[in-house]
Amino acid sequence: MLNREVLTREGNFINDPYIQHHQTQSVFCLPLLNQSKLIGVLYLENQLATGAFTPEQSQILSLLSMQAAIAIENAKLYSKLRDGKSQINQILEAVQVGIGVLDATGRPYYVNQRGIELLGKGIDPAATPDHLAEVYQVYLAGTDQNCSPEDMPIVRALKGECTRTDDLEIHQGETIIPIEAWGTPVFDEQGKVAYAIVAFQDITERKKAENLLANYNRTLEQQVAQRTAALQQSEAELRGREQELRLITDALPALISYVDANRCYQFINHTHEVWFSRNRNEILGKSVHELLGETVYQRFEPSINQVFKGQTVTLEAEIPSSLGRHCINATLIPDFDRNAQVRGFYSLITDISDRKRAEEASILEERNHMAREIHDTLAQAFTGIMIELP
Known part of the structure; x- marks a missing residue:
């Protein structure tokens, strides 16, 4: 508690403009505390008399200040709670x-x-x-x-x-x-x-989407079923054609095969089994190199490289088999995919051993005939010379 006499003679407020202007006679200041926390300040003044605030009044004001601090704090909490509830209501109404x-x-x-x-x-x-x-x-x-x-x-x-x-x-x-x-x-x-x-x-839109998806799935299942049936029919027809093709190719004396991009056999006819004394399952999936052997494969490799470049190749060579050595004539035809890339080749090999032997016999006979003619000519010439000698 401060009075006018103290305010005007000493202290930090003797030159305060508010005090000078209002001619304050008595001032009372008290902190409002709640659990040692400063909530506010109680300020009272009297412009009529000095010593207006007695010690007894100060004690009463101190008690009241504690209650005031509690009331102010509760009011703040209530205000925050009310504001929070209002915000929650706004959120709930907006969602x-x-x-x-x-x-x-x-x-x-x-x-x-x-x-x-x-x-x-x-x-x-x-x-x-x-x-x-x-x-x-x-x-x-x-x-x-x-x-x-x-x-x-x-x-x-x-x-x-x-x-x-x-x-x-x-x-x-x-x-x-x-x-x-x-x-x-x-x-x-x-x-x-x-x-x-x-x-x-x-969830109306979600249900519509689910119904559309269900209808689409049913339609897709029907299409898949139809397509599967069509594929099964096509596969059955293809198997029938393959069976017919196999029967035809198995009846031919030539070696007929299909080799994939890895240079492995994917199709062979019966003649392969006879030539190499192996059944079909022992040959299918094996490489050309493995079946023919290193020496024969080296003769075929340049031609195989050519056919994988998209060229049709014809060659003659001699290859071994379980029946002996054969002179063969081979035609390699490239198989192209939709992108014009070679994915394998067809091979047609015929045995020309008899023809080669006939050709060799014919050549030998021709040589013998020529040798006889030369011998007869020389013999006649020699006889004539002997007659003319004295």
């Missing part, structure tokens, strides 16, 4: 998901604006947990049957369960709104359910 709340007795307590739009009505105080589905026209999806209380997410939340479902509908006259709903209990400090909250949203 595009329906929100409904039941109190612990099961009575409707709160519905946000989106919930009112989806339900077609707001809070109905007369509604009870057993009749919520009837009051708000909640049905099992695809039926005319009201959802039972046991299946209502918010009723189950009253029992302490967290649930989710997407097989419910809200009927508003002729309008049917499919919804997805979540039920969540809110517990108090004793672990009892204080509130039950349900969040629900319109």
Whole structure:
């Protein structure tokens, strides 16, 4: 407590403009504390008399200041709580998901604006947990049957369960709104359910998309089934043609085969089995190099390299077999894919050993004939010379 005499003679406030202007006679200042925290300051002044604030008054003001500090702090907390509640309400009203709340007795307590739009009505105080589905026209999806209380997410939340479902509908006259709903209990400090909250949203567009997807999948399954049947028929026809082709090629004395890009046999006829004394399964999948051997493969390799460059190649060579050595004539024909890349080649090999032997015999006979003619000519010439000699 300060008085006018002290203010005007000494201290930090003797030249204070406010004190000089208002001619303050007595001043009383007191901090407002709550749990040692400064909440504010109590300031009192008297412009009529000095010593206006006595020690007894100071004690009373000190007691009042503590109560004032508590009241101010409570007011601030209440203001914050009210502001927080207002913000929560604003958020709940702004979200595009329906929100409904039941109190612990099961009575409707709160519905946000989106919930009112989806339900077609707001809070109905007369509604009870057993009749919520009837009051708000909640049905099992695809039926005319009201959802039972046991299946209502918010009723189950009253029992302490967290649930989710997407097989419910809200009927508003002729309008049917499919919804997805979540039920969540809110517990108090004793672990009892204080509130039950349900969040629900319109899933009309999702259901449409699911129906479109289901229809598409059914159509796709039908197309796949039809395509599978067609492929099976084609495969059966192809197997039939392959069987016919195999019967034809197996009857031919020539070696007929197909070699893939890895230079491995994918098709051979029966003549291969005879020549190499191996069954079909022992040859298919093996490389040309493995079947022919190193020496013979080296003769064929340049021609194979040419055919993989897209050229048709014809060559003659001698190769061994289980029946002996054979002179062969081979034609290698490239097999192109849709991108004009060589993916393998067809091979047609014929045995020309007899022809070669005939040619060799013919050449030998011709040589012998020429030798006889030369011998006869020389013999005649020699005889004539002997006759003319004396």
